[in-house]
Amino acid sequence: MGHWPALLWLGPSLALIAAVVVYPVAALVRASLSRYSITGLYQGSMGASNYTRLLEQEALVTVVANTLIWVVAIVVVTIAASLGIAQLLNEEFPGRRLVRWTLIVPWAASLIMTSKLFVWLYDYYFGLLNQVLISLRLLAAPVDWLGNDATVMGAMIVVGIFVSVPFTTYVVLAGLSAIPGDVYEAARVDGASAWRTYRSVTLPLLRPALLVAVVLNVIYVFNSFPIVWTLNDRNPGFAHDTMITYMYKIAFKSALRDVGLAAALGCVNVLVILLAVGVYLRTVSWREAEA
Amino acid sequence: MSPIAGRRRVVSRAALSSAGFALALVVLAPYVVMVCTALKPEAELRITPPRLLPLESRLGNFLDVLGDPSFRGWLRASLVVALTSTAIVVLAATPAAYYTARHRFPGRSAFLLLVLVTQMFSPTALVVGLYRQFFELGLVDTYAALIVTNAAFNLAFAVWILRAFFATIPREIEEAAAVDGCGRLRTLARVVLPLSLPAIVTAVIFAFIAAWNEYVVALTLMTDPARKPLTVGITSYVTAYVQHWNYLFAASVLAIVPVVVLFALIERHLVGGLTAGSVK
Numbered sequence: 001m002g003h004w005p006a007l008l009w010l011g012p013s014l015a016l017i018a019a020v021v022v023y024p025v026a027a028l029v030r031a032s033l034s035r036y037s038i039t040g041l042y043q044g045s046m047g048a049s050n051y052t053r054l055l056e057q058e059a060l061v062t063v064v065a066n067t068l069i070w071v072v073a074i075v076v077v078t079i080a081a082s083l084g085i086a087q088l089l090n091e092e093f094p095g096r097r098l099v100r101w102t103l104i105v106p107w108a109a110s111l112i113m114t115s116k117l118f119v120w121l122y123d124y125y126f127g128l129l130n131q132v133l134i135s136l137r138l139l140a141a142p143v144d145w146l147g148n149d150a151t152v153m154g155a156m157i158v159v160g161i162f163v164s165v166p167f168t169t170y171v172v173l174a175g176l177s178a179i180p181g182d183v184y185e186a187a188r189v190d191g192a193s194a195w196r197t198y199r200s201v202t203l204p205l206l207r208p209a210l211l212v213a214v215v216l217n218v219i220y221v222f223n224s225f226p227i228v229w230t231l232n233d234r235n236p237g238f239a240h241d242t243m244i245t246y247m248y249k250i251a252f253k254s255a256l257r258d259v260g261l262a263a264a265l266g267c268v269n270v271l272v273i274l275l276a277v278g279v280y281l282r283t284v285s286w287r288e289a290e291a
Numbered sequence: 292m293s294p295i296a297g298r299r300r301v302v303s304r305a306a307l308s309s310a311g312f313a314l315a316l317v318v319l320a321p322y323v324v325m326v327c328t329a330l331k332p333e334a335e336l337r338i339t340p341p342r343l344l345p346l347e348s349r350l351g352n353f354l355d356v357l358g359d360p361s362f363r364g365w366l367r368a369s370l371v372v373a374l375t376s377t378a379i380v381v382l383a384a385t386p387a388a389y390y391t392a393r394h395r396f397p398g399r400s401a402f403l404l405l406v407l408v409t410q411m412f413s414p415t416a417l418v419v420g421l422y423r424q425f426f427e428l429g430l431v432d433t434y435a436a437l438i439v440t441n442a443a444f445n446l447a448f449a450v451w452i453l454r455a456f457f458a459t460i461p462r463e464i465e466e467a468a469a470v471d472g473c474g475r476l477r478t479l480a481r482v483v484l485p486l487s488l489p490a491i492v493t494a495v496i497f498a499f500i501a502a503w504n505e506y507v508v509a510l511t512l513m514t515d516p517a518r519k520p521l522t523v524g525i526t527s528y529v530t531a532y533v534q535h536w537n538y539l540f541a542a543s544v545l546a547i548v549p550v551v552v553l554f555a556l557i558e559r560h561l562v563g564g565l566t567a568g569s570v571k
Contacts, residue, residue: 009390010402012383013446020443021409021417027427028420040426085314093307101555102315105322105547108554110504112522113543116529117325120536126341128324162321167565174562212566223413225507244415251419252511259419266419270412277411281404284566 025270031263038257050264057261059238059246067222067242069153074160075217078168079210085165086172087198107166115230118159122146122231146231152240156231160221167220168213175209176202208283215280219273243269322547329353329540336536352541362542364517365524369546371434372509372520373502376441380449380498381491383442388453389479393462403450410447414440414508422511432515441502448501449494452564456490457483493557497564500550521546 007014032050035043054060089100106114121129122145130142145155179202187197228245238246247269251262324343328336329352331345356362387406391399414421421440422431430436460483468478484491506522513519516527521542528539554561 006390006394006396006398009386013387013406013450014402016379016383016439016443016446017405017409020421020439021412024417024420024424026420027423028417031419031423088307088310088314091307093304093311095308095311099311099315100558102318104554104558105551106318108500108551109322109547110506110522110543110550112504112506112526113547114321116526116539116543117321120328120540121321121324125339126337128341128343131341166318170558170562171566174566216566219411220413223415225415247419248507251422259423263419263423266416269416273412273416274408277408280411281407 028263028266028270031259032267034260034263036259040259046260050260053261054264054268059241063238063241063243063246066153066240067244070157070160070224070228070242071218071221073157074164074221075214077157077161078164078217079214081161081165082168082172082213083206083210085169086176089169089173090176103166103169106163111163111224111226112230114163115159115226118155118227119146119231122155147234149239152232152235156227156240159227159231160224163227164217164221168217171209171213171216172206175206178209179205211283212280215276215283219276219280222269222272222276243272325540326544328536329544331537333535333537336534349537352537353545356538356541356545359538361516361524361527365519365521368434368513368518368524369503369520369522372437372441372505373499375434376438376445376502377495377498379438379442380445381495384446384449384453384494385484385491386479388450389457389483391450392454392457406447406450409444412444414444414505418507418511421508425512431512432518433512434518436512437505437509437520440508441498441505445498445501448497448564452490452494452497452560453487455563456487460486490560493560493564496553496557497561500554503546503550 033046033048034050035046037043085103089096089103121127124130124142124144124147127145129145130139133139134142143151145151183201183205184197187201192200222242223244224242225244225248228240228242229248232240232245238249241249243265247262247265250256250258250265327343327345330348330350331352332347332349335345335347387402391403425431425433425436464482464486465478468482473481504522505520509520509523513523516524525539525542525546528535528542
């Protein structure tokens with residue numbers, strides 16, 4: 001008997017992945033080598049010229065720099081905050097379940113709805129953020145958070161952290177619960193202080209969970225679309241876009257409507273993600289686990 | 292325990308509780324603003340300085356939204372897309388998860404790797420390719436395009452969750468069923484699936500929420516206002532020309548509350564499915 005039964009049982013999944021993941025990748029690569037009219041009609045091959053044009057785009061340097069800042073700032077702060085929050089939620093205290101449930105809200109809520117909510121909170125005239133900061137005397141005058149070149153990236157990063165912390169905290173919590181209690185007992189017998197125990201026992205044992213959290217967050221944050229799309233939508237040009245929103249604007253929004261150019265950037269984005277997936281597979285030592 | 296140690300414990304538990312409470316407050320504060328704004332009458336949206344609580348709560352905003360034919364259309368689209376794509380996910384993932392949990396065969400590792408990679412690729416990165424594909428197939432503006440896209444990208448989580456659960460079911464139970472004359476498929480349907488209900492529920496809820504919240508593909512493919520799902524549709528309450536923030540947030544509250552409750556139900560199983568391959 002051959003391997004036909006396997007193909008039968010895996011068939012539906014394979015068909016779905018082939019039709020909606022593999023095919024679009026092929027369509028993306030082909031589009032990056034082609035030229036299209038504004039209405040989307042194929043106008044022939046372009047060779048690699050979409051890629052050379054991509055390198056000539058004035059906005060590219062800014063967009064790549066924005067992407068780096070966006071990913072690094074969100075992932076670093078999210079990991080640091082989640083370490084603390086997970087430590088807190090790992091302790092027994094009255095109301096712990098309730099606190100764990102509240103953490104689910106930003107995770108389960110639609111990102112576009114949360115993004116709209118922050119547009120309203122950041123509003124220059126009617127937003128509560130300015131009001132609260134002024135009444136706490138942290139601000140002398142209201143700030144146009146999303147309309148000011150100096151503040152818009154920071155304002156978006158805050159939202160990115162806000163929605164990334166719940167997942168990350170849950171991953172760290174899972175890591176913490178996997179640490180056996182007797183290592184803490186041993187540290188206590190040795191007379192180690194709480195901080196010392198954390199640094200030399202907890203953190204090293206959390207390493208695998210943390211690595212997974214870092215790599216997955218890098219992928220999620222790099223891929224993130226609704227926050228920048230929504231909070232930055234009043235600002236013209238590409239000064240605050242990431243590689244993902246820049247690609248989207250080139251393809252669908254700007255006067256360019258340049259599918260070939262957007263597809264070239266799309267291919268670059270896919271390569272970035274593939275790279276991160278490779279790191280993830282090494283991190284979790286995939287072969288050992290599955291082969 | 293000495294009385295002093297006991298008191299210290301009470302104090303530290305109180306400190307932990309207050310830290311937990313402060314955290315909950317920070318996390319919930321934006322959503323409190325969402326609910327309060329959803330209750331404000333139109334005129335109260337533009338009061339300066341802004342206030343949190345409505346002067347006069349207007350529950351009618353929720354009724355207005357629920358009665359709005361546009362909202363009903365978006366809700367219908369979201370339900371059709373989320374429910375159908377979830378059904379496809381379960382139908383496709385169950386046999387694959389079962390077979391890979393029970394059998395070793397050439398290509399098994401490659402298949403699981405492929406599934407894992409699809410999980411990492413959100414449709415966002417591929418959206419230009421997806422648009423080209425559906426444009427060429429003449430499927431722009433159809434539910435079918437949204438349904439298969441959601442199904443494909445939410446498949447991985449279901450495969451991981453179900454596979455891990457199937458692996459815990461003792462083979463002896465299935466062997467007994469086989470002795471009783473059950474074929475493979477009947478064993479799966481009559482014996483394994485009923486035992487796996489918790490895992491199936493988890494997979495269903497996750498796939499439903501992910502499709503319910505999907506934005507970028509719907510934004511790109513759905514141009515007909517009557518076919519937009521909620522995530523895309525409700526943004527038309529606030530545009531450059533109209534600013535119905537109260538309706539936008541009333542609709543958001545209606546869309547968010549059910550999924551938060553569903554999410555809370557599967558909270559314990561989430562990490563395992565999302566960090567696949569890392570948990571042995």
